[in-house]
Amino acid sequence: MASEIELELTVNGVPRSLEVDVRTTLLDLLREHLDLIGAKKGCDHGQCGACTVLVNGHRANACLLLAVSLGGADVTTIEGLASDGELHQLQRAFIEHDAFQCGYCTPGQICSAAGMLSEASEEGVALDAAEIRERMSGNLCRCGAYVNIVAAIAEVAER
Amino acid sequence: MTVLTRALGAPMTRVEGGLKVSGEARYAYEHRAQRLVYGWIVQSTVARGRIASLELEDALAVPGAVAVVSHANAPALQPSDRAELAVLQSNAVAYRGQIVACALGETLEAAREVAARVAIAYEPERHDVVLYAEHPRLFEPETVNPRYPARTDQGDADAGLATANVAIDCTYTTPAFHNNPMEPHSSMALWEDGSLLIYDSSQGAPYARDQLAELFGLEPEQVRVISEHVGGGFGSKGTPRPQVVIAALCAKVVGRPVKLAVTRQQMFAFTGYRTPTIQRMRLGARRDGTLTALVHDAILQTSTLEQFAEQAAICSRMMYAAENRRTTHRLAALDVPTPSWMRAPGECPGMYALECAMDELAISCGIDPIELRVLNEPPLDPSNGHPWSSRNLVVCLREGAERFGWQERDPTPGVRREGRWLVGTGVAASTYPAFRQKSQARVRAEADGGFTVMIGAADIGTGARTVIAQIAADALEVSPSAVRVEIGDSALPPAWLAGGSGGTASWGSAVVPACRLLRERLGAGEEAPLEVSVDTEQELEQDRRDVSRHAFGAQFAEARVDVDTGEVRVPRLLGVFAAGRILNPLTARSQFIGGMTMGLSMALHEQSVIDREFGDYLNHDFAQYHIASCADALDIDAVWVEEQDPYLNPMGSKGIGEIGIVGTAAAIANAVHHATGVRVRDLPIGPARLVRGLP
Numbered sequence: 094m095a096s097e098i099e100l101e102l103t104v105n106g107v108p109r110s111l112e113v114d115v116r117t118t119l120l121d122l123l124r125e126h127l128d129l130i131g132a133k134k135g136c137d138h139g140q141c142g143a144c145t146v147l148v149n150g151h152r153a154n155a156c157l158l159l160a161v162s163l164g165g166a167d168v169t170t171i172e173g174l175a176s177d178g179e180l181h182q183l184q185r186a187f188i189e190h191d192a193f194q195c196g197y198c199t200p201g202q203i204c205s206a207a208g209m210l211s212e213a214s215e216e217g218v219a220l221d222a223a224e225i226r227e228r229m230s231g232n233l234c235r236c237g238a239y240v241n242i243v244a245a246i247a248e249v250a251e252r
Numbered sequence: 253m254t255v256l257t258r259a260l261g262a263p264m265t266r267v268e269g270g271l272k273v274s275g276e277a278r279y280a281y282e283h284r285a286q287r288l289v290y291g292w293i294v295q296s297t298v299a300r301g302r303i304a305s306l307e308l309e310d311a312l313a314v315p316g317a318v319a320v321v322s323h324a325n326a327p328a329l330q331p332s333d334r335a336e337l338a339v340l341q342s343n344a345v346a347y348r349g350q351i352v353a354c355a356l357g358e359t360l361e362a363a364r365e366v367a368a369r370v371a372i373a374y375e376p377e378r379h380d381v382v383l384y385a386e387h388p389r390l391f392e393p394e395t396v397n398p399r400y401p402a403r404t405d406q407g408d409a410d411a412g413l414a415t416a417n418v419a420i421d422c423t424y425t426t427p428a429f430h431n432n433p434m435e436p437h438s439s440m441a442l443w444e445d446g447s448l449l450i451y452d453s454s455q456g457a458p459y460a461r462d463q464l465a466e467l468f469g470l471e472p473e474q475v476r477v478i479s480e481h482v483g484g485g486f487g488s489k490g491t492p493r494p495q496v497v498i499a500a501l502c503a504k505v506v507g508r509p510v511k512l513a514v515t516r517q518q519m520f521a522f523t524g525y526r527t528p529t530i531q532r533m534r535l536g537a538r539r540d541g542t543l544t545a546l547v548h549d550a551i552l553q554t555s556t557l558e559q560f561a562e563q564a565a566i567c568s569r570m571m572y573a574a575e576n577r578r579t580t581h582r583l584a585a586l587d588v589p590t591p592s593w594m595r596a597p598g599e600c601p602g603m604y605a606l607e608c609a610m611d612e613l614a615i616s617c618g619i620d621p622i623e624l625r626v627l628n629e630p631p632l633d634p635s636n637g638h639p640w641s642s643r644n645l646v647v648c649l650r651e652g653a654e655r656f657g658w659q660e661r662d663p664t665p666g667v668r669r670e671g672r673w674l675v676g677t678g679v680a681a682s683t684y685p686a687f688r689q690k691s692q693a694r695v696r697a698e699a700d701g702g703f704t705v706m707i708g709a710a711d712i713g714t715g716a717r718t719v720i721a722q723i724a725a726d727a728l729e730v731s732p733s734a735v736r737v738e739i740g741d742s743a744l745p746p747a748w749l750a751g752g753s754g755g756t757a758s759w760g761s762a763v764v765p766a767c768r769l770l771r772e773r774l775g776a777g778e779e780a781p782l783e784v785s786v787d788t789e790q791e792l793e794q795d796r797r798d799v800s801r802h803a804f805g806a807q808f809a810e811a812r813v814d815v816d817t818g819e820v821r822v823p824r825l826l827g828v829f830a831a832g833r834i835l836n837p838l839t840a841r842s843q844f845i846g847g848m849t850m851g852l853s854m855a856l857h858e859q860s861v862i863d864r865e866f867g868d869y870l871n872h873d874f875a876q877y878h879i880a881s882c883a884d885a886l887d888i889d890a891v892w893v894e895e896q897d898p899y900l901n902p903m904g905s906k907g908i909g910e911i912g913i914v915g916t917a918a919a920i921a922n923a924v925h926h927a928t929g930v931r932v933r934d935l936p937i938g939p940a941r942l943v944r945g946l947p
Contacts, residue, residue, distance in 0.1 A: 114359060114361050116361040116365075117361060121360055121361075124282070125359075125360060128284065129275070130275065130278060130279075130282040131274070131275020131276070132275070133279075133434070133435070133483070134281075134436070134513065135434045135435070135436070135516070136516040136873065136874050137515060137516065138516065138873060138874070138875070140516075140873060140874035140875050141434065141516075141874050143434055170275065171273075171274060171275035172274065172275050172276075174274075175274055180270070180273065180274065184273040184274060185273075187269075187273050188265050188266070188269040188270065188273055189265065191265065191266070191838050191839060191841075191842045193269075193272060193273070193713075194484070194713030194714070194715070194839075194842055194843070194846060195433065195434065195435065195481075195482065195483045195484040195712055195713030196268075196271075196272030196273075196277055196481065196483065196713065197279065197433070197434040197435040197483030197484060198434045199272050199273055200273075200275040203273060225882075226882045226883045226885070226886075227882075227883050229882040229883075230881040230882045230883040232882065233434065233874060233879060233881060234434065234882075235432055235433055235434050235484050235486070235850070235879060236434075236484055236713050236842075236846045237845060237846035237847070237848070237849025237850055237853075237880070237885070238842060238846060239849060239880070239881075239882045239884075239885035239888075240845055240849075240885055240888050240889075241842060241845075242882065243882065243885075
């Protein structure tokens with residue numbers, strides 16, 4: 094049976110108050126209810142990473158989270174990474190290194206990279222190419238842009 | 253033909269890059285509509301039989317249920333030779349996972365619950381889903397894709413083999429592979445006054461438009477297909493897939509817009525895949541390695557619905573010189589989904605077999621595998637006796653050998669060990685045909701001094717938008733920033749789809765003359781806004797020169813195999829390609845290494861396993877169907893050699909979308925053999941197949 098629950102959370106800095114179906118995932122909430130289409134549905138099972146967003150600063154697969162479990166959460170999607178119309182440095186690096194082709198996994202890759210950079214910094218881990226590859230392996234790319242993705246992230250990590 | 257210069261050849265970043273990295277690029281499922289209804293596809297749970305009854309009471313009682321569309325209430329479609337698209341037209345089931353109904357709901361969650369409650373009873377029949385070499389129903393088709401003869405015979409292949417000084421006879425198998433673009437196939441359909449508007453994940457909107465018009469008995473002008481951004485396809489979005497028909501049917505039934513996305517699991521059933529192959533290779537040679545006989549016998553599957561005959565053996569008709577040659581294709585029509593187009597159809601599995609066999613022959617003859625290929629270089633195309641428009645395979649092999657450090661290679665297999673790793677290197681050749689298809693383009697000089705190029709092309713990640721801007725800029729003699737490109741819409745001039753590595757060649761052939769004509773007329777004093785159109789149909793009709801046009805390449809791989817576990821790593825992959833003029837080195841390199849990465853994935857990871865008992869692909873998700881991940885892609889690089897070819901198109905380019913995957917798996921298999929001394933002929937190569945043979 095469908096039933097709806099009131100939910101308050103913050104998405105890209107904007108407080109939202111919503112009525113959501115208890116079955117709705119964070120991914121469908123973003124895409125179908127808030128028209129934030131940057132987070133992609135590639136598998137809906139947490140296997141591809143295309144839906145990666147930041148929840149309270151940590152990367153998460155939005156398809157595996159029920160929206161109603163996120164009361165009070167602070168969610169950042171790809172649409173919230175740029176500030177004042179300026180692309181995030183990861184977004185610029187992805188363009189310069191041609192770190193995508195079809196673009197479908199790209200928002201997830203970039204959100205994942207953003208989360209990964211803060212994880213590494215918190216953990217005091219140095220990000221060489223091998224470390225980046227390992228930590229980015231939850232984000233699949235069928236176009237095979239991995240080599241360029243690693244180059245783009247490495248450039249930002251070095252700064 | 254005069255060759256263009258300036259913007260072409262520059263490493264221009266993608267024109268839609270900003271939209272893609274900021275999440276603003278809108279893919280098919282992400283369009284909006286008022287009164288939208290969500291669809292969820294219901295699949296058959298038997299592999300062959302009939303639907304006996306449909307029980308919908310529970311389903312329609314779900315809050316938010318709108319309807320269930322099945323063969324019982326679906327509108328009739330016009331007859332079509334695409335039986336996979338004749339969805340919901342009868343109660344017959346031809347494979348497990350075939351679409352039997354579509355549940356519709358006010359929300360996505362409701363639609364999914366409705367789908368789960370549709371109760372279907374079947375009258376199952378015995379099914380046959382496994383391909384094997386002695387399958388009793390193997391037959392030789394009249395032609396293989398797209399229209400090659402299924403069998404060719406030159407000289408006396410059997411006598412050639414019997415009298416050869418050195419002969420090998422080996423069988424190679426490849427499993428079914430699924431394209432798995434990251435964007436699942438999705439469609440949104442809206443009917444208005446008898447006309448149909450579809451947002452679709454398509455590699456060719458004009459082509460999809462024509463098929464939909466035919467199926468729904470409409471004039472092409474009554475159908476519009478928009479595919480502005482497409483999240484990969486690799487062939488699986490080339491011809492329309494059933495979901496687009498379902499969306500249109502359902503929207504018609506409920507009189508509201510309907511959108512639906514195929515789930516990742518469903519994609520393994522009805523959005524296409526590459527047939528498994530069983531390929532027997534027999535090569536005969538003189539002691540020095542000169543080929544005297546080449547026999548390539550390919551066994552493939554198709555479905556009972558449509559005949560799809562992958563041209564796996566055609567590469568053996570043109571790659572090497574041999575006096576005596578036979579190539580054959582045989583098919584079994586099984587109770588399985590119809591195989592379909594997947595990146596480098598024919599060449600990808602065929603060159604895996606041929607290039608592994610060449611490696612085995614080189615070892616048998618005791619000569620270097622590069623020298624064996626050089627020795628058997630054909631001066632003319634052996635398949636038809638035509639001269640090559642350009643063929644620089646040897647240049648690629650030599651250049652790659654130099655860059656890869658091939659000179660120091662000790663050919664002895666299984667003798668290099670570094671810690672836990674057995675280390676080896678391998679090489680394979682690569683090829684893909686270069687062709688053009690008729691296309692139209694319209695170019696407009698705008699009043700503000702800019703230009704708009706309009707063409708029904710598609711950008712599925714290839715960089716089409718960007719390269720069309722570069723092509724137009726050079727022909728107009730302006731900066732690419734002055735050019736706006738409109739693609740991905742069937743309302744634009746019809747053009748070849750993004751497939752067969754023929755997109756850029758076909759589209760550019762229309763864009764260049766349109767731009768030149770426009771420039772002439774502006775130069776003669778006409779004023780903007782001014783628009784010109786070009787159709788290449790006539791030019792292509794007249795371009796019947798008897799030359800063979802193919803791109804070539806050489807793939808080099810280093811493999812490391814864990815001496816105890818059989819784990820395989822590929823620390824280095826290098827591709828060297830001769831593909832005419834490279835129009836955008838930035839995006840071209842991405843396509844080459846992207847194809848090579850998919851080739852690596854094919855060699856080591858990918859395999860769709862058919863369930864003999866239930867007739868479905870068992871491992872139908874990313875947890876079980878493994879594709880290469882970031883940690884698998886180590887040092888992968890592609891370079892190219894200069895190639896001037898006047899027989900191609902105004903840009904002098906050959907297609908590059910597919911050649912990257914051709915030969916990669918063979919190079920890796922050959923490197924694994926060099927590392928371990930174990931010859932794995934069945935893909936994927938992995939611990940299960942290696943570990944028993946390890947020292």
